[in-house]
Amino acid sequence: PCRVDLYTDSRYLQEGITRYIPLWERNDWLTRDGRPVKNRALWRTLHRLARMHRITWHWLRGHDGHPLNELADRLATAARQRLAQEPAAESPTQDADDSLPTALVYVKASGRxxxxxxxxxxxxxxVxxxxxTAAPATVNxxxxxxxxxxxxxxDGQHRVILHSDAGxxxxxxxxxAAAWQARGWLTKDGRPVANRELWEELLAEARRHRVTWVRGPGDAPTGPDDLALAGKLAARR
Known part of the structure; x- marks a missing residue:
């Protein structure tokens, strides 16, 4: 455990963690008017981690010259610009639902x-x-x-962040997959899509959830180790 002074220019963040979370928990993560709390999974994760430390929350005015706050703002702006340049990687079949529990999945395969x-x-x-295993089968x-x-x-619907280093x-x-389906499961040059039956089965499972597809281990601290473990599990078969 650490003693942490946490500074933010967001009243939403400061008051959420210091005032609202106890109320939301007592109300089964519903607002006073009975609607699901937005960003529930993120709030619960933050609350769990915050309980591990002694945190003092400080609010400061945005763009008021605090050097570290200005740096954080520049980093957030740069991240937003990078995301705007990348293709969306979320399954298009699900509507957003911040009340869903979050699951992290790491997948690898071995052909050796x-x-x-x-x-x-x-x-x-x-965890x-x-x-x-499946024989015969390609890595894909x-x-x-x-x-x-x-x-x-x-069990039940989740917000799933599915990681793999396989493009x-x-x-x-x-x-x-969405483009293949639109073309009647044909590639751009008119050939049948390989592994069509497997893709259809995967998409049927994905429709049960809200899936975000991520290349690589992602940002979770355990991501690199989990992806490496998935590789070891695949190689042991």
Missing amino acids: GASGWGAVLRDGLQ RPLSG ALLIRGATEALRAL YLVNGGARW
Whole structure:
């Protein structure tokens, strides 16, 4: 545990963590007028982490010359500009619902030796290693199977952030599959899409959730280790 002085120019953040969260918790994460609290999953994560430390929250006026606040503002602006230049990576089939629980999924596949897939599923405080095999199967087919089984293992609807270092899986789930479907499961040059049946099965599972597809381990502190573990699970098959 640490003693933390946390400065922000956001009243929403400061009052949310110091005043509103106890009220939301007592009201089953509903506002006073009975609507689901926006950004519920993010608030719950922040609250859990904040309880690990002694935090003093300080509000300061935005753009008032505080050097660290100005630096934070520049970093946020740069991040927003980068995101604006990148293609959307969220499943288009789901409406936004901030009340959904969040699950992190990490998927890898191995074509060496006994071909297999591995996945690490983080659902709240629960961490589940998953793995499987299929023979004969390409690495691409195993990636799709791993993602499908990880989504299938979730009970109830979730906001899922699905990570893989395989562009085939991430781009396929985020962008290509929608285009393939629109063309009757044909590629741009008119050929049948490989692994169509597996993709259809994966998309059916993805429609149960709100899925964001991420290339690489993402920003979670455990992401690199979880993706590495998924690779080890795949290689053990």
